[in-house]
Amino acid sequence: MKLPACIELADPSAATPVIAVRKATLDETLAALDPDARAWAKANGFAAKPDTWLLLPGDAGRIALVLVGIEDARDPRALSALPHALPEGRYRLHPTLGEPIAPADALLGWGLGAYRYSRYLKPPRAPAVLVLAHAAPLAEAAALLEASARVRDLVNTPTQDMGPLELEGEVRALGERHSAALRVVAGDDLLRENFPAIHAVGRASHRAPRLIELTWGDREHPALAIVGKGVCFDTGGLDLKPSDGMRNMKKDMGGGAHAIALAGLIMDRQLPVRLTLLVPAVENAVGPEAYRPGEVVATRKGISVEIDNTDAEGRMILCDALALAAESAPDLILDFATLTGAARIALGPDLPVLFSNDDGVAAQWIEAGDAQHDPVWRMPLWRPYLRYLKSHVADIANAGSRMAGAVTAALYLEKFIPDGQRWAHLDVYAWNDTDRPGRPRGGEAMALRSAWAMLKARYG
Structure with missing residues (x-):
């Protein structure tokens, strides 16, 4: 402990x-x-x-x-x-x-x-x-505290010291600690291994993009896949963010930080699952190789995507990782992402937005959030809004309207989830704008404790 x-x-x-x-x-x-x-x-x-x-x-x-x-x-x-x-x-x-x-x-x-x-x-x-x-039962609380501190440390570390390679190092160290297997696909190998969307977003940076995959657990246990957005810095790409919007974009790997910390909790507490952790890690940089608005990008699932906005990059890297996660037909896929400003406009900084195609999973997470004082708030996968992602040259666009931005981002991700596959997506801020008791300014773990409680209730 x-x-x-x-x-x-x-x-x-x-x-x-x-x-x-x-x-x-x-x-x-x-x-x-x-x-x-x-x-x-x-x-x-x-x-x-x-x-x-x-x-x-x-x-x-x-x-x-x-x-x-x-x-x-x-x-x-x-x-x-x-x-x-x-x-x-x-x-x-x-x-x-x-x-x-x-x-x-x-x-x-x-x-x-x-x-x-x-x-x-x-x-x-x-x-x-x-x-x-000494006699108090404290081991789980200590593990939760360590996981929360891991999220905070990862998000607070500036990109100079927390790029894609360093994020890989964090997962590698976690895997070594728990005797987990690690696979990394980096640079142009992403094209050879059929992760073209991850490559497209990260190819402009001098720091090679990569997909980090950790596997752990007994083959006899239920399969669980956890996916986290690992955009280690987001300029917005050629659709450049304004300076105030770019200021804290070291935190755009906050979803990846949550996924890594949750995977560490699962292994530390020996939850009986067969775990796959997937973190696509990139920098969305500006340069001669930057992907452009209007380009059509291939994806692992075979769905072609027209780039409406290069600042909608998180869903681009997640779609390849989600497609890989679904190929093994796990019992559940969870993904964490600092995905949309629209979620913050809707619910503010403290309430992560939950989307799920399974009412039972959503209800379990909401119940766990209430019990743990670590809430989530469910929003609808309102499929008529897919019209906002319509493309005339590809299967789908990666953006296209200011309307219902958090919903359309979740709908985009759902296109890469097979029918019948349980899935939940958390759009999380991963940040405290001000100092408050228990919430110091900077990186923050949100719905991490409730995610753990939900998984423990489901598989423990």
Whole structure:
């Protein structure tokens, strides 16, 4: 079990106690404290609003205990404000007072709140440490925290250090850790191996495009394919993005980061599936070899695609990877992609958009999202909108209208899914625009925990 430095497994009795309080139970909690503590809380106006806290003084200038306002004790982020708000030191959950927070949820939330990306800039201080007892069942929460940090680290790393080759290196290291098999098809070999759409998008970059394929698991187990968009930087291609739209495009491999992290979770927790991870990794660059608007691009499935917009590149690389995933007829295909701005316009940055051709899979994921406080929101595969992707020179266009952009992108992907094949697609932002408790600015794992819970319920 791998734990960050902000979590310690030890006898917690010597650590400063933390009492989680809801507004509805504040008076009851304060009544259990001594009169001086009650008076201090009242004098400081502590009202138990979520993500607020109060230090209660003890003898000799020590902190006697901490009150923290929460909304829901089952929300893993209930304590996420504390690691960088409290003075450096060791803290523990109070064993009897306040709202009961499960140790696993405390570990996850504390770790999410403590995270800071530090590859290039050292954080100004260390986070406070949460001390938990050895006996608590924490292994799964630790694995979820590690997976979430992996998404954040991958997305936060700028393209100079996280191009297609480096993304391959991340998958290779994960495969070696879990004795998985790895296959990589790169550069012009993509044409020889029939991945022409991936090649078309990535051919303009000096960094060779590639398809990264990892396989793991027992052949007797149900087959699961996970596909992630790995556009390591997106200029928009010849349909160039404006500067503000390009500023954070190091995050355009966020779908690939989610897929890699979820695959790591599956292998770490030994989920009984036969796993295939597919990450098409490219840079959508501008150069003499850049693919052009109006070109007709071949695909692995044999569907010809007219390029309406070179900035609709994610669906181009995904369609070849989805076609490969479907060839083995797995029980389920999941894909993750930072695919459309339209999804963000519709639901904002915090709600990933779910599309699925299977009501049962969608319902399982939505239910898991509610239970894990890691939601998804389903939108329709409204097939009449395929008219917006009509081409007069090819089987389909890769774009064509501002109408229902997230829906038409999902419909495009569905064209590469065979009839009867279960499939779910998550259009995810993978980013926090501002700092919030448990959600530091930068890369973010979204619906990763709920995806794991859904898969565990389905196959565990």
